[in-house]
Amino acid sequence: MVRSLFRKILASFSSEDDSDVEIKEAYGHVSNHHEIRQRLKFIRRDHNxxxxxxxxxxxxxxxxxxxxLFRRRFHMSRPLFLRILREVESFEPYFVQRRDNDGRIGLxxxxxxxxxxxxxAYEVTGDFMDEYIRISETTAMESLKKFTETLVSVFSNEYLRSPNANDTIRLLDIAEQQGFLCMLGSIDCMH
Known part of the structure; x- marks a missing residue:
């Protein structure tokens, strides 16, 4: 009900979207979304x-x-973020700022x-970040893929290893103090 009301309000306040008008004027009738994506012009984002x-x-x-607020928005402290940034940047050349083929400075x-x-953190899509950070959806998705691969490569030995005997004892002690007996055997307590 709310969705249909919202659609009616939008329909009454706006006519065709400007981008739809531009696409129709430039290309006539376009039959599918794939054709539109191939024909859209480059958007000059001000990365700086x-x-x-x-x-x-x-x-x-x-x-x-x-x-x-940094901690709340990124689910980590600023120093931890800066450490991850340094490690990722030094390991993967993709994350180093460079110029594109036209000489424009990149992200x-x-x-x-x-x-x-x-x-x-927010479980959003790549195009959600464009207006604030000035990054395209395809670049955002490529960054996500490269970031996760790099994170696993850089930090897996330290953080993604199986717990040793000392780790297990320490985790069970912490769990017992907080009232979570048999924590390591419970899937619900592993998040």
């Missing part, structure tokens, strides 16, 4: 503005958003990693 906004919001000397490693972390 997106990077400056991120830096001002979270990493400047006096950031717009304090560290507690920074910070933009690519923040996009990936926000997609993971």
């Amino acid at each position: 503005m997106g990077n400056e906004r991120l830096f001002r919001d979270y990493f400047a000397e006096n950031p717009v958003y304090p560290s507690n 920074t490693s910070m933009q690519k990693v923040i996009t990936t972390l926000r997609m993971l």
